[in-house]
Amino acid sequence: MPMRKSKIKEVKEKLKREKIFVLFLFLGLFLIAFICITLGNMFYKQAEDFSGLIDAAKDPIVLEAIWISISAAICSTLIAFLFGVPLAYFLARKDFIGKSIIESIVDVPLVVPHIVAGIALYGVFMRYGVIGAPFEQLGIAFTDAFSGIVIAMLFVSVPFLVDAAREGFKEVDPRLENVARSLGASHWKTFIKITFPLAFSSIFSGAILCWARGISEFAAVMIIASFPRSASILIGDRFTSYGLSGLPGIAGARPISVLLISICLVIFILLRILQRRSK
Amino acid sequence: MIEVRDLYKDWKEFSLKGITIEIKKGEYFVILGPTGAGKTLLLETIAGFYFPDSGEVWIEGHDVTNLPPEKRRIGFIYQDYSLFPHLNVEQNIEFGLKLRKSQDTTRKKMKEIMDWLRISHLAHRYPTTLSGGEQQKVAIARAIAIEPSVLLLDEPLSALDLRTKDYLREELKKIKRELGITMVHVTHDQTEAMVLADRIAVMMKGRIVQVGTPYEIFNKPLNEEIADFVGVENILSGVVRDNDNGVAEIEADIGGNIFAVSDYRAGAVKLFIRPEDIILSESRGESSARNVLKGRIEALDDIGPLTRVKMDNSVVALITKQSRECLGLQKGEEVYATFKATSVHVVR
Numbered sequence: 001m002p003m004r005k006s007k008i009k010e011v012k013e014k015l016k017r018e019k020i021f022v023l024f025l026f027l028g029l030f031l032i033a034f035i036c037i038t039l040g041n042m043f044y045k046q047a048e049d050f051s052g053l054i055d056a057a058k059d060p061i062v063l064e065a066i067w068i069s070i071s072a073a074i075c076s077t078l079i080a081f082l083f084g085v086p087l088a089y090f091l092a093r094k095d096f097i098g099k100s101i102i103e104s105i106v107d108v109p110l111v112v113p114h115i116v117a118g119i120a121l122y123g124v125f126m127r128y129g130v131i132g133a134p135f136e137q138l139g140i141a142f143t144d145a146f147s148g149i150v151i152a153m154l155f156v157s158v159p160f161l162v163d164a165a166r167e168g169f170k171e172v173d174p175r176l177e178n179v180a181r182s183l184g185a186s187h188w189k190t191f192i193k194i195t196f197p198l199a200f201s202s203i204f205s206g207a208i209l210c211w212a213r214g215i216s217e218f219a220a221v222m223i224i225a226s227f228p229r230s231a232s233i234l235i236g237d238r239f240t241s242y243g244l245s246g247l248p249g250i251a252g253a254r255p256i257s258v259l260l261i262s263i264c265l266v267i268f269i270l271l272r273i274l275q276r277r278s279k
Numbered sequence: 280m281i282e283v284r285d286l287y288k289d290w291k292e293f294s295l296k297g298i299t300i301e302i303k304k305g306e307y308f309v310i311l312g313p314t315g316a317g318k319t320l321l322l323e324t325i326a327g328f329y330f331p332d333s334g335e336v337w338i339e340g341h342d343v344t345n346l347p348p349e350k351r352r353i354g355f356i357y358q359d360y361s362l363f364p365h366l367n368v369e370q371n372i373e374f375g376l377k378l379r380k381s382q383d384t385t386r387k388k389m390k391e392i393m394d395w396l397r398i399s400h401l402a403h404r405y406p407t408t409l410s411g412g413e414q415q416k417v418a419i420a421r422a423i424a425i426e427p428s429v430l431l432l433d434e435p436l437s438a439l440d441l442r443t444k445d446y447l448r449e450e451l452k453k454i455k456r457e458l459g460i461t462m463v464h465v466t467h468d469q470t471e472a473m474v475l476a477d478r479i480a481v482m483m484k485g486r487i488v489q490v491g492t493p494y495e496i497f498n499k500p501l502n503e504e505i506a507d508f509v510g511v512e513n514i515l516s517g518v519v520r521d522n523d524n525g526v527a528e529i530e531a532d533i534g535g536n537i538f539a540v541s542d543y544r545a546g547a548v549k550l551f552i553r554p555e556d557i558i559l560s561e562s563r564g565e566s567s568a569r570n571v572l573k574g575r576i577e578a579l580d581d582i583g584p585l586t587r588v589k590m591d592n593s594v595v596a597l598i599t600k601q602s603r604e605c606l607g608l609q610k611g612e613e614v615y616a617t618f619k620a621t622s623v624h625v626v627r
Contacts, residue, residue, distance in 0.1 A: 176361050178323070178361075184425060185374075
């Protein structure tokens, strides 16, 4: 019994010592609750109407929309990777006048309202736009096309990849590169064998964020390519026409949302496990 | 052999100003200087991590000024070891080997080097699990594996504890002795320089200010700044009054005349006397030494095995604890500081 008492006392003393952490944790829990209640409630409501979820999962229109979202986001992430990783390495290693301007430009999509981004993209990529017109000659259209969705996603999500990759490269000590060079590796080989593998974890995290942000895009996609229907467009449509639960035979906004977020979460968790493994 | 000719390079905070050095084949060359002198940058420029604004770098008779580091055949060792954290010990060591040699020779050579440096048992460990000394041994193994003609070492022992430092110092000597590699070692540590160097270059504020043997550097510094840096604690001013067959008689500012081996016949001079060259005694006594200065003890400080004695005439002496006890030195006591004319280095 005396042992127990001292234990309680110990905990009490610890709480006293760490007062500020106790308070901050309490405050922080409001945010956690906010997120959990919002998403949890949606899943819970849908669980009550499980057959509605099954119906949505069988609906080819829904599945196609989800597939379009996921694949378009993969495409935009790959493009962001291809051009963003070299840019990130350059920004991490080189100092030059106007560097902060370049870095700010990369981050501009974060502060531009996405509907505005959509309008801007439309102006450039439509049939008569600066970029849209020459592509039109080649038979490639962006308006109401898969490529338009990719472009919209790319614009809004590229900062996530570039910023993460840049920070990842910055954490790689340039002296490691120097040593690799002295051991006979060319600059190129040093990048492939030392720098990139060491920054990979950060780049990968950035790519996951980039991909997830792409899938979630609604406004910009709606302006430039509301067709073919990607998941967020379909969810928006169904919400305005049929509400949360939908009608018999037509899935509402909620089951599609639950389906989309479930699929994304599974992919997200799998990718994270993969990332841990590779470490 | 390394030759650096009139090398200039400007960074924002540092610069190299007209560096010229010639390092002989198989020599252990130490670049000694205070923090911020630009030692590391010089070493990195020799390695090719930076390119000079002007001047030339020659290694083994080839002009490498414009060659990238991978074409220079150099080994480079950093203070913080710089092992590749995503590769284990074996993979670190074979990194350079694999780029130049066949699979078979790579494995053979790697075993050989790991045995030689006694790190074979670490082969499959990752750098983060190793101690500082072990990491530095792996870094050395990795560098010498490619059989470089030159090994560049940037403060290689500075982050290690004393015992490991001593041990690795011996390993470095062994590498020089048995492999005959030209070694260029940058440090701010005077003991390290004294123990390892065949020759030392003193670097200050981006310039090489003196090159010489350890004896020359520590006993015959060229100017006051160098003298101060290499631990000459007695820096006196005086005027030469007479010169008798190469022994100058100098009237010192602190009072009294000091005899020094010097060719100066007149004029104002500076006198450098190392504190360990001064003997303290309680009476004037008989001694072959020409110089005797009387003073009162102002402070006694223990520094490791030695005691630093400061006198009221600003003379500083380093004596062993043993002799401190024998003499029973006390603060305020009057003592005689004795030193030879050959222990006094005179400069203009």
